[in-house]
Structures are given as C-alpha cells and as structure tokens.
Amino acid sequence: MKDERNPVPRRALRILCAAAAVVTLCLAVGGAALSTLMWEMNFYAATPVYLEEQLDRRLLEDQARQALNVYWRGDDPAALYKNTNLLFRITDENGILLAANTDALPADAYVCRGAQLVYEDAETTAAYERDSAEPAVTAAWERQTLRYYTVTCAVDRNFPYNDRYLIGRNALRAVYAGRYVIPPAAAAAGIVFLVLLGWLLHTAGRRTAPDGTQTVTPRPLDRVPLDLAAAACLALAVLEYSVLQRMPSVLPFAALTACFVLLDAALLLWFVTTLAVRLRTHTLMRTTAVGWALGWLWRLLRAAGAAMPLIWKTALALALDLAADVLIFGLLWSREEAFVLLFLKELAAAALVCWRAAEIRRLERFARRLSEGELEEKLEARAMTGDARRFAACLNGIGDGMARAVEERTKSERMRTELITNVSHDIKTPLTSIVNYVDLMKKENVTGEPMRGYIAVLERQSARLKKLTEDLIEASKAASGVVPVQLETCDWSVLLDQALGEYDGKLRAAGLEVIRREPEGAVTVTADGRLVWRVMDNLLSNIVKYAMPGTRVYVALVPGMHEAHLTWRNVSRDPIDVPGEELTERFTRGDAARSTEGSGLGLSIARSLTELMGGTLSVFVDGDLFKATVTLPAAAPDADK
Amino acid sequence: MANILICDDERDIVSALEIYLRSDGHTTFAAANGEEALEVLAREEIHLVLMDVMMPRMDGLNALSRIREISNVPLIFLTAKSEDTDKILGLNLGADDYVTKPFNPVELSARVRSQLRRYTQLGGIGAAEPGEVRVGALSLSERTRTASLDGELLSLTPTEFDILHLLMRHPGEVLPPAEIYRRVWRDAPYGAEGTVAVHIRHLREKIEIDPAEPRRLLVVWGHGYKLVDAPDAPRRKGEQQ
Numbered sequence: 001m002k003d004e005r006n007p008v009p010r011r012a013l014r015i016l017c018a019a020a021a022v023v024t025l026c027l028a029v030g031g032a033a034l035s036t037l038m039w040e041m042n043f044y045a046a047t048p049v050y051l052e053e054q055l056d057r058r059l060l061e062d063q064a065r066q067a068l069n070v071y072w073r074g075d076d077p078a079a080l081y082k083n084t085n086l087l088f089r090i091t092d093e094n095g096i097l098l099a100a101n102t103d104a105l106p107a108d109a110y111v112c113r114g115a116q117l118v119y120e121d122a123e124t125t126a127a128y129e130r131d132s133a134e135p136a137v138t139a140a141w142e143r144q145t146l147r148y149y150t151v152t153c154a155v156d157r158n159f160p161y162n163d164r165y166l167i168g169r170n171a172l173r174a175v176y177a178g179r180y181v182i183p184p185a186a187a188a189a190g191i192v193f194l195v196l197l198g199w200l201l202h203t204a205g206r207r208t209a210p211d212g213t214q215t216v217t218p219r220p221l222d223r224v225p226l227d228l229a230a231a232a233c234l235a236l237a238v239l240e241y242s243v244l245q246r247m248p249s250v251l252p253f254a255a256l257t258a259c260f261v262l263l264d265a266a267l268l269l270w271f272v273t274t275l276a277v278r279l280r281t282h283t284l285m286r287t288t289a290v291g292w293a294l295g296w297l298w299r300l301l302r303a304a305g306a307a308m309p310l311i312w313k314t315a316l317a318l319a320l321d322l323a324a325d326v327l328i329f330g331l332l333w334s335r336e337e338a339f340v341l342l343f344l345k346e347l348a349a350a351a352l353v354c355w356r357a358a359e360i361r362r363l364e365r366f367a368r369r370l371s372e373g374e375l376e377e378k379l380e381a382r383a384m385t386g387d388a389r390r391f392a393a394c395l396n397g398i399g400d401g402m403a404r405a406v407e408e409r410t411k412s413e414r415m416r417t418e419l420i421t422n423v424s425h426d427i428k429t430p431l432t433s434i435v436n437y438v439d440l441m442k443k444e445n446v447t448g449e450p451m452r453g454y455i456a457v458l459e460r461q462s463a464r465l466k467k468l469t470e471d472l473i474e475a476s477k478a479a480s481g482v483v484p485v486q487l488e489t490c491d492w493s494v495l496l497d498q499a500l501g502e503y504d505g506k507l508r509a510a511g512l513e514v515i516r517r518e519p520e521g522a523v524t525v526t527a528d529g530r531l532v533w534r535v536m537d538n539l540l541s542n543i544v545k546y547a548m549p550g551t552r553v554y555v556a557l558v559p560g561m562h563e564a565h566l567t568w569r570n571v572s573r574d575p576i577d578v579p580g581e582e583l584t585e586r587f588t589r590g591d592a593a594r595s596t597e598g599s600g601l602g603l604s605i606a607r608s609l610t611e612l613m614g615g616t617l618s619v620f621v622d623g624d625l626f627k628a629t630v631t632l633p634a635a636a637p638d639a640d641k
Numbered sequence: 642m643a644n645i646l647i648c649d650d651e652r653d654i655v656s657a658l659e660i661y662l663r664s665d666g667h668t669t670f671a672a673a674n675g676e677e678a679l680e681v682l683a684r685e686e687i688h689l690v691l692m693d694v695m696m697p698r699m700d701g702l703n704a705l706s707r708i709r710e711i712s713n714v715p716l717i718f719l720t721a722k723s724e725d726t727d728k729i730l731g732l733n734l735g736a737d738d739y740v741t742k743p744f745n746p747v748e749l750s751a752r753v754r755s756q757l758r759r760y761t762q763l764g765g766i767g768a769a770e771p772g773e774v775r776v777g778a779l780s781l782s783e784r785t786r787t788a789s790l791d792g793e794l795l796s797l798t799p800t801e802f803d804i805l806h807l808l809m810r811h812p813g814e815v816l817p818p819a820e821i822y823r824r825v826w827r828d829a830p831y832g833a834e835g836t837v838a839v840h841i842r843h844l845r846e847k848i849e850i851d852p853a854e855p856r857r858l859l860v861v862w863g864h865g866y867k868l869v870d871a872p873d874a875p876r877r878k879g880e881q882q
Contacts, residue, residue: 432743436657490863501838529862
C-alpha cells in the first residue's frame with residue numbers, strides 16, 4: 001500500500017486522503033441536505049412548472065414584505081428595485097397606487113396584504129412610551145387607526161436581468177434534472193468518506209521506525225491544547241455566520257459558503273484524527289489547557305505538602321478542624337443539623353487519623369523486618385500517601401543498600417575461599433615432589449647422624465605443611481559456608497562411641513583416660529553426621545596434642561528440651577596464654593610462641609562447622625582446665641526413627 | 642611384572658613414581674599430557690595407567706573418556722583436588738581408583754597392586770563355594786573361618802572375623818553398634834557397644850589400604866557401619882571417608 005521505508009510518499013498520501021475525505025464529507029452532507037429538501041418539496045411527484053411557481057412564491061413572500069417595509073420607512077421602493085426581475089405594485093386600502101416599478105402584472109401575481117397601526121398624535125405616543133399611566137394608554141388606544149396596504153408582485157418570466165430569480169430558476173432546473181442522481185451520489189460520497197476516515201484514524205500518529213517497528217507518536221499539532229482549539233473553532237463558526245449574514249448578493253454568498261464548509265469540514269477531520277492520536281497515546285488530559293492547569297495545581301499542592309513539615313501540616317489540620325467547629329456552631333447553633341454535621345466531620349477526621357495510623361504501623365512492621373535482616377521484601381510505596389510514602393521510599397532505599405552490601409560481602413568471601421583453595425591446590429603439586437623425594441632419601445641408607453636428623457626434620461615439616469594446606473582449605477570453606485550440609489536425625493551417643501573408637505589408639509598412646517557421662521538411650525540431634533565427626537575429630541586431635549599425659553578427659557553428653565550439649569574437659573600440658581573465646585579464632589594457638597605442631601585452625605574449623613548446622617561451640621579456659629562445649633539442635637520427637 | 646603408564650605434567654613427580662614402581666618390578670612409560678598418553682597406549686601394551694587430572698593440552702578427564710572408548714585398562718587418578726565432587730566425577734567417568742596429592746608412596750603402590758590383581762584375575766575367580774561369602778574383593782569362608790582380600794589371607798582375631806562375617810552377610814546395610822554387639826557377643830550391650838568401634842577400627846586397618854580414608858568398611862556417623870561392594874563406588878549421602 002505504501003513505502004514503509006520512505007515516509008515522504010506516505011505523508012503525501014495522507015494529505016491527499018485527508019483532502020479527499022474533506023471533499024467527500026462536504027458532498028455527502030450537501031447531497032443529503034439537498035435530498036431532504038427535494039423530498040420535502042415533493043420533487044418526485046410534481047411538475048417542474050409547479051416547482052418553479054413554488055420557488056417564486058417563497059421568494060416573493062419575502063420580497064413583498066421587504067418592499068412594504070421600504071415604503072413604510074419612507075424610501076421609494078421603485079428606486080431600490082430597479083434592475084431586477086421582480087415586478088411589484090403597492091396600493092392602499094382604497095386602491096390608490098403608492099409605488100410601482102411596472103405597469104403590467106400577470107394575472108397570477110402574488111398578492112400580499114399589510115396593515116400599519118398609526119398613532120394620530122406623536123406626543124401621546126411619546127408619553128405612552130415615557131409613562132405607562134393607565135389613562136394616557138387608554139387615550140392613545142382611542143386615537144389610533146389601522147391602515148391597510150396591498151402589495152402585488154410577480155417575477156418577470158422573460159428574465160431580463162441576471163439576478164437571484166434567474167439563478168434560483170436555473171439551480172432548480174439543474175437540481176430537478178439530477179433528482180435521481182443526487183441521493184445515491186451523496187450516499188456513495190458518504191461511504192467513501194467513511195472508508196477514508198477509517199484509514200486516517202487507523203494510521204493517525206503512527207510512525208514506522210527504521211527497524212520496522214510501528215509506534216504512535218504525537219506530532220506538534222497533536223500537542224495543541226484541544227479545548228482551546230475547540231473554542232477557536234467555535235469562534236470561527238460564529239465569525240463565518242456573521243460574515244455570511246452581511247453578504248449582499250447570491251453568488252459571493254454561495255462561493256463563500258462553499259469555502260467555509262470546506263474549511264469547517266477540514267477542521268472537523270483534524271479534530272477527530274488528533275483526538276484519536278491523543279486517546280491512543282493517553283495524552284488527552286495532558287494536551288488540554290484545563291488538564292495543564294489542573295496538573296500544575298496538583299503539583300503545586302504536592303510540592304507544598306512535601307515541603308511543609310509534618311508538624312505544620314498537623315497544626316494546619318487542627319486549625320481547619322477548629323474553624324469547622326466554629327462555623328458549624330456559629331451558624332447552626334441549637335439546630336439539629338449542627339450535630340449531624342459535627343458527627344460527620346468527626347467521622348471523617350477519625351477515618352483520616354486511622355488511615356495514617358495504619359500507614360505508620362505498616363512502616364514500623366517493615367522497618368522491624370528490615371532490622372531482622374529480611375532484605376528481599378519491598379514496601380509498596382505507591383499504595384501510601386504523602387509523608388508515609390516518602391518514608392517508605394527511604395526504607396526501601398535502605399533495604400536495597402543493605403542487600404547490596406550483603407551480596408558484595410558474600411561475593412568477596414566466596415572469592416577469597418576460591419583463592420585460598422586454588423593456592424592450596426597449587427602448593428600441593430610441589431609438596432608432592434618434596435614428600436616423595438624425602439621418602440626416597442630416607443630409603444637411600446644414609447649414614448651419619450646429622451644427615452638422618454635433617455631428613456627427619458624435612459619429613460616432619462613437609463607432613464605439617466600438608467596438614468596446613470588441607471586445614472586451610474577446610475577452614476575457608478567452612479567459614480564461607482560452601483560446605484554442603486545434609487541435616488538428618490542422628491544419634492549423638494553412637495557418634496561419640498564411633499569417634500572414641502577411632503581415637504582409641506591415640507588416646508592410649510597419649511596416656512589419657514576418658515571418663516564418659518551420658519544418659520541411658522539415644523540422644524538424637526538434627527545434624528550432618530559427617531560434619532559432627534569432623535568437629536569431634538578436631539576436638540579430639542587437640543586433646544591428644546595438648547592434654548597433659550596421664551590425666552583424665554571428661555566427656556559429658558547432656559540432652560535438653562531443644563538442644564543437646566557435649567562437653568569435653570581436659571587439663572592442658574602447657575599453660576594457655578589466650579582467653580577461651582579467642583581460641584576459636586583462626587590461627588590462634590594456646591601457646592603464643594607457637595612452638596608446638598598444629599595449624600591453629602582446628603577449633604576455628606570446628607566452630608564454623610557447628611554453626612553451619614545451627615549449633616554453637618564455646619571454649620572456656622580456667623587455669624589449666626580446658627573446656628569445650630558443642631551444642632546442637634535436638635531432633636523433633638516425631639522425627640526420631 | 643606389569644607395564645604402567647605414568648601421565649603427569651610435573652617431570653619430578655613422574656621420575657619419583659618411576660623409581661617407586663620400578664623398585665616394585667614394574668616397567669614404566671611416561672607421558673606429559675593426555676595426548677601423549679593416548680599415543681603411548683596405542684603403541685605399547687599397557688596394564689595400568691596413573692593419570693593426573695589437571696594437565697595442559699588434554700586434561701585427565703578428557704583423556705579418560707577417550708581411553709574408555711577403546712580400552713578397559715585400569716586407571717588410577719592422581720589429583721590435587723580432594724573435593725568429593727571431583728572424585729565422584731572421575732569415578733563416574735570410568736576411573737578405577739584415585740589417590741590425592743600429596744600421596745603416600747606406600748599407599749600408591751598398594752593401590753597399584755590391588756588394581757593389577759583385580760585386572761589380571763578378572764574372571765579367574767570361580768563361583769562361590771558353599772559356606773563362602775563374597776563382597777567385592779573380600780571373601781570369607783565360614784568353614785575354615787578365614788577371610789581373604791584379593792586372594793591374600795587376612796589375619797583376623799575371632800571377634801574381628803565375626804564382625805566382618807556379620808557385615809558381609811548384610812552388604813550395603815547400616816548396622817548400629819548395639820546391634821553388632823548383640824549379634825557378635827550374643828549379649829545385651831549395656832553401654833559396652835563402645836568396644837565395637839575399637840574393633841571396627843582394627844578391622845579397617847587390616848582390610849583398607851588407607852584406614853583414614855576407608856573405601857570398603859564405611860562409618861555412617863551417628864548411625865553405624867556398613868560394608869560396601871566396590872571400593873570405587875561413588876559415595877552417597879551420610880557416608881564418610
């Protein structure tokens with residue numbers, strides 16, 4: 001239909017269509033009006049001669065009165081009606097000729113009678129006008145006389161002059177000739193107009209972007225205030241009407257009427273299409289002067305509301321309330337309406353206060369959730385009003401900021417874990433060679449005491465390095481929570497049996513005696529058995545490493561309502577220089593000099609793993625007494641197998 | 642004894658492994674990456690492959706899937722990665738065993754020996770005799786009250802034998818210590834089930850190559866113990882090393 005890439009032909013096509021629509025609209029309306037007129041004037045039954053007579057009769061009725069009026073005004077109608085096809089004679093009631101522009105009138109001439117009320121006395125008439133006193137009026141009535149006039153007029157059938165009568169007759173003949181063509185032509189024009197209008201409305205404001213997508217974009221003319229434009233159009237119509245009223249002759253009148261009709265039709269078409277564009281882009285309210293004014297007022301009020309502190313607004317509201325009270329009681333004191341009005345006012349005030357209170361409650365609830373760390377939630381700020389809305393937006397901003405900070409911290413923690421893991425893996429490769437070649441050196445039957453001592457040191461230290469890298473990976477993973485945790489119900493006393501079984505040899509070798517205190521039956525906890533074992537492993541390896549040989553180790557398993565506690569107590573071999581809570585920090589060891597083996601990560605790993613399962617690990621030091629308590633959540637009674 | 646292909650991009654590790662394996666009487670071939678390993682495999686008759694996971698050009702996992710297309714040769718991964726997921730991935734791809742770096746030379750040669758024995762004796766073991774129980778490489782004769790691993794006789798105490806017997810009759814089943822006590826000692830435990838853990842620990846030292854990382858007799862922490870069929874079966878929920 002049209003070239004999508006090039007808007008110029010499309011634009012031209014639109015203009016062409018618009019012009020065609022204007023013309024067809026005029027034709028359709030004009031044709032319809034003409035058809036109605038023809039129907040009313042009985043065009044389809046009467047003969048042309050009869051119709052011409054009818055037309056003459058209509059014109060002559062007007063002209064006879066006008067001629068009489070000219071005569072009464074004191075002018076000579078014969079001088080005025082000179083070069084015209086109108087023939088007339090004016091006679092008075094006695095048949096005396098008063099004025100005429102012809103001697104001979106046809107027999108079927110139109111006869112019109114007129115009467116004039118004449119006051120005999122000019123002074124009385126004036127008095128009657130000045131003063132409506134009853135006797136004067138009665139006197140005036142008594143002295144009045146009626147004079148009768150007769151106007152006989154006809155149209156000169158020879159039409160010696162080219163004037164409105166000739167034009168009228170010619171027009172009538174033309175219309176009569178086309179009486180069967182005009183109605184269908186008008187209908188056809190109407191259909192064409194409707195089709196064009198439909199297309200124009202459909203394509204109004206549409207633009208095709210270079211990538212082929214269509215958008216509805218208002219043009220500059222679509223931003224003209226519509227109500228002002230409508231007012232201007234109305235003013236234009238009034239102006240046109242008054243101009244047409246003053247047109248002296250038929251031909252300029254007809255020409256001007258046609259121009260005005262075309263102009264009005266074009267304006268109407270523009271009005272309809274721009275309305276369609278505005279409705280489609282939802283800019284109707286914004287492109288009217290009334291809409292602008294209302295929007296400006298609304299923004300002004302909002303800005304004033306936002307700028308005014310709450311305390312002032314409250315004061316203002318109270319002042320208004322007081323003013324309303326004064327008004328009600330002052331005007332309607334002791335009347336029943338006063339109480340009704342007062343009741344309604346209090347009801348409105350109460351509703352407003354409750355509404356604000358509910359908003360404050362919602363804000364408070366949200367702020368509390370925020371403080372508890374629920375950062376995903378958002379407050380629906382649009383549902384609130386005024387100060388509460390601004391407050392809600394601030395709270396949402398705080399939530400966003402906190403969520404971002406948490407996310408960044410989690411990310412950096414994860415990256416650190418990854419770095420530590422990768423570095424540890426890279427260390428493992430050279431460490432493998434060191435371990436292997438130290439082992440090979442040992443097998444080479446080295447003689448000489450110092451050499452064997454050196455090899456022993458190498459062996460011990462490389463083993464320690466290996467343990468250190470492994471602990472480092474585990475500690476960073478446990479601290480950042482990337483360890484998979486599979487919580488299930490397990491029996492802690494069975495686990496204690498198993499752990500002590502694993503350490504049986506080592507405890508024996510360290511000369512430690514374990515004293516167990518536990519209740520009968522199972523102590524079920526919700527935990528990941530593997531992780532609990534790693535916690536126990538770390539604690540037991542600490543005990544084997546640091547406990548005074550030949551002493552007793554006490555382990556007590558105490559079940560509780562919601563959690564179970566396992567406490568280890570042992571006596572340290574060396575004095576502990578560090579407070580208990582610091583021992584669970586990374587790289588902290590009981591001896592500040594770090595003379596013994598161990599990475600200083602064991603208790604830190606144990607604590608992180610316990611916390612991953614929702615438990616706690618607390619360490620307590622009292623002189624040489626070392627006490628570690630692991631607390632884990634107890635299994636729900638029904639979850640027990 | 643056997644032709645072993647060692648594949649690692651660390652020249653020093655390859656040399657050390659060559660020394661160990663030659664001292665055990667094996668013939669060794671070296672490759673620096675997966676592509677070279679495939680070339681050697683095509684050229685020589687190889688009985689076992691030791692392969693690093695992270696290598697340039699072609700890594701171990703890639704090379705393994707290529708090898709498995711053509712050959713069934715036993716393959717042990719040498720890996721610096723000790724995460725469970727990496728182990729499971731390797732075993733699922735068709736590796737027979739894995740050793741984490743830095744490894745103990747004794748453990749490595751034990752695993753090599755075990756794999757070679759399984760490979761060469763595959764199908765050589767006849768049907769189970771009456772009164773004989775088998776789980777993976779473990780077999781146990783009720784008649785003679787002896788147990789053997791890969792055909793090698795184990796020296797077990799009577800209690801250890803009874804525990805192993807009980808576990809082998811219930812492979813893959815988690816047995817709580819109290820239950821083991823009741824069925825082995827034929828007595829109510831009364832808090833004495835702690836001794837079961839000690840016996841299990843000793844038993845594990847005899848049937849596992851690395852007792853600290855068991856692959857046959859697994860501890861299910863907080864529940865009990867179980868014996869599994871294949872040492873290289875991917876580990877499931879709740880089981881421990």
